[in-house]
Amino acid sequence: MTVQPPQPAPKWDHTAEQILSITKDGIAAHKAAMDAIAGLDAAAANFESVFLALAKADTLFETTAEPLSFYQNVSTVKELRDAANEAESLTRNYGVEDSMRLDVFHAKAAAEKNIKASGKWDSLSAEEKRLVEKLVLDGTRAGLALPDDKRTKLTELKKELSQVCLEFSKNFNEENGVISFTEEELDGLPSDVISGYTKRVVDGKDLYDVTYKTPDIFPVFKYAKNPTTRQRAQEGHESRLEINVPLLDKAIAIRRQIASLLGYKTYADYITEVKMIKNGDNVSKFLDKLEQKLRPVGEKDRETLLALKKEEHGVAGLPFDGEFYIWDYRYYDRKFVEKTLDLDDAVVKEYFPVSVVVPTILSIYQDLLSVRFEEVTDGSTWHPEVQMFSVWQKGSTDASGFIGYCYLDLYPRASKYSHAAVWPLLPGFDKEDGTRHFPLAAMVANLAKPTPEKPALMRHDDVVTFFHEMGHVFHGLLSRTKFARFHGTSVARDFVEAPSQMLENWCWEPKVLEKMSSHYQTQKPLPAELIEKLIKSRYVNVGLFNLRQIFFAKFDIKVHTDSEENANLTALWNDLREATSLVKAGKPCPGQGTFGHITGGYEAGYYGYLYSLVFAADMYATVFKADPLDPARGKRYQEKILAFGGAREELDSLRDFLGREPDEEAFIKEIFGAIGEAKASL
Incomplete structure (x- = not known):
């Protein structure tokens, strides 16, 4: 029953x-x-x-x-x-x-x-x-x-900031622009991708409408042979939310006033006071130190990809100006992986049908964390495609084993949130009568839909993202705090990503990759040699990748520490990207209007993705690396990290889990050591 x-x-x-x-x-x-x-x-x-x-x-x-x-x-x-x-x-x-x-x-x-x-x-x-x-x-x-007059002013500023950020976010969700290309301009893209685009006939010519949603636009960045096509796609994508530029200017100015009223040197100091890193200067030092270590690696990556570009342009008879542009990065990164590892993203994707990957990932989590998912087929949801699950302790036979609810909303549709994220819609907490109020989490993603030729397939990147986001789901489901305030991911913002970043490592483990893969035609798992190539590809061009992350973090911290008013943020965005990311930007596009994190709760906090990687690497190397699927290790993780949520200092949870003070050794070895191994093997 x-x-x-x-x-x-x-x-x-x-x-x-x-x-x-x-x-x-x-x-x-x-x-x-x-x-x-x-x-x-x-x-x-x-x-x-x-x-x-x-x-x-x-x-x-x-x-x-x-x-x-x-x-x-x-x-x-x-x-x-x-x-x-x-x-x-x-x-x-x-x-x-x-x-x-x-x-x-x-x-x-x-x-x-x-x-x-x-x-x-x-x-x-x-x-x-x-x-x-x-x-x-x-x-x-x-x-x-504060005195009455300053408090009144602060209230007005906060309300104004709230509205500005809300409008920025609304523009993000409502964005529905397209860019059109001929089939010739899309040369290089897989046919199943092109067949998924809306086709129109204009003046007797077929045009394909490409939206700026990830499943549509990213294949253009990665596969389009024509550099002008990639450039148009990149500049369109970067400019798609120019409407947000004055809103961001306004938000930064308001935040500067708020910090001043509250007596903080900068808005970054105000924001980081309640985080693990404690102040804005520490953020800048952390990013500078990381950039210094990564820059030589990034420069070598750039040289390698630029040589590949020069060779291809020579063969194709295209002009070569010796520059490496932002619209070159994803294309030549893919080409380099295919050339050196003979690793074709489109081939790998064939082993990850959504219908297999999603239930397998749920199964892995269920085994690791000793829970079980039961699909609720007659439950109420906000869209017919949404899957709903009740979640239970494994082996439980009565209501005492209930943990909470989980929703999966996996496919793109008009006006839906366009990336992947988890909403902790209801927290867990102890009620006054001593019973438990149970949590509810919703994962929203935008996985590719089936085409007439193929079922819905996931890139390996999509698999990693899905595994990461499910980590947030379980942080919410398995937290056992007394108060809702501390439940689940209600931790310091520069720690919130660490548990999920740690879990990404599973997607690079041979036995896990074998377990979650099944070719859509043959049902065979990824072969060992393809798994080996995929794992080696993890750190290929990781210097350029992480320098790009440092650019985002530096832009974020700079606009929240600079006292300069009326700064040209479009110029800062493009100049800082060229200086940090080692790619030329072409014409200056208002890319800061697409930087959703900066108005969505991560202001003066984007560094947290990189900062928390230190803890993620330490947790994985110390506890899970020896046996990533061991339920005993999963139980330790659940009891010492997930259960406490934000109910105690994050460093205390880390010490409890690791059995010592956290350190950077695992991060250095995993990230920088693996770079050397990957380069040596290529």
């Missing part, structure tokens, strides 16, 4: 009116709870009346608002997307107001004072103490120690 989950899944049948009315009711309920806390006499302010009450109100509001705002990323109905966008706008505006409530801050301060004066501080659990400390810190970082 099928066991029913102890918590029903939510319904995804809201109307636009309901999205707004429920959001408004949620705001009203939260405000009433804050009014009650603010109205307490100082003597009545304690852990239960203030901090538990705050946690309860915040959690209720989060579990109400988060699923409703999600519609803007996935719904096919414009009215629902618009309503969700408006609801998030209301939520953000209210959040700014709520964060600036001096009366609530006074209640927190009184409660903290009373708890410590009464001797009750020592009786609180470590997570309860952390809740108190974080809630008080929220108030000081919100500027509640």
Whole structure:
């Protein structure tokens, strides 16, 4: 008999009116709870009346608002997307107001004072103490120690910033531009890719419309033989969100004012205060050090690819100016891999049909982390293609083994979020009656759809991305914190990627690659020699790849540490890319308008992807490398990293997991040592 989950899944049948009315009711309920806390006499302010009450109100509001705002990323109905966008706008505006409530801050301060004066501080659990400390810190970082006039100004600035960022994101999701090419201009692209494009006849000539979505545009970057085609595609892709340029200028200017009001030297210092790295200067030092180590590798990569370009242009009779452009990078990177490793991305893709890879990855995670997925075929979802699962502890036979829910929304469609990401739609936490509120996570991706000739196939890059994002899903599902505030990926932003980055290593392990591959025609797994070539390809041209990541991080940290107003960010974007990434940009395009991270929560934080790689490499090399599929190691990971979420300092979780202080040795060996091995074997 099928066991029913102890918590029903939510319904995804809201109307636009309901999205707004429920959001408004949620705001009203939260405000009433804050009014009650603010109205307490100082003597009545304690852990239960203030901090538990705050946690309860915040959690209720989060579990109400988060699923409703999600519609803007996935719904096919414009009215629902618009309503969700408006609801998030209301939520953000209210959040700014709520964060600036001096009366609530006074209640927190009184409660903290009373708890410590009464001797009750020592009786609180470590997570309860952390809740108190974080809630008080929220108030000081919100500027509640400022004079009235400065607080009022800060509130106005935060609301304005919220709207600017929301508009930037909306433009990102609503972007639906295309660039058109003739079949001759698309020479070199696989036929199954071209057949997936929309074909039009203009003046008796066939034109293929290529959208700027990843599955459409990236094959042009990688396969189009004509450099002018690649250049047009690159410049179109870089310029597709020019509408966002003034919005980013405005956001940077507002952030500079906010930092000044709060007494921080830079906005980066304000942002990094609550992260592992602690200040903006440390970010710049980290990036400079990494760039210094990677630059010689990147320069060698560039020389190698430039020689390949010169050779090909000579054979094809194309002019060669001795430059290596941004639209050359993906094309010659692929050509180099194919030439030196005889590794054809299109051939590898044939071994990764979506219908095999997705369930196999789920199976790997289930075995490693001792859980099981049960598909819910009659559940409510926001689109017919979405898969829904209930998740259980492996071996459980009753409702006590329930873990939470997971949704997979894997294929592109109009107006859907265009990349891969995970939304922790509902957190896990302990309810007042002692029972558990269970989490819900949604993974959104844009995998290629089937064509008339072939089933849906995944590039190996897609497989790595899927494995990475499922790591975030399980961080959310297997976290066991008391409070929603600390649940799952609610960790320091410069650690949040480390667990998922660590899990990417599985996609480069021979036995895992064999397990998850099955040729769409023969059903045979990847042969050993192809696996060996694929693994060797991991570090080919990794110098240029990581210098590109450093460019993004440097642009991000520079605009948030510079005091210069009215800077030309388009010039900075292009100049910094040429200086750091070692590729020429051609005409200066407003690429910063496509930099979604900088308004989406990663401002002054993009360095975190590289920073967390240090921890990811250490965790994998120390614990998992010897036996990546060992459930005992998976249990250790679950209990010491995932379970705690943000309920304790991330360094404490790392020490507990590793059995020592984390260090850079594994990172240096894995990244830089493997570069040498890869180069030596080619």
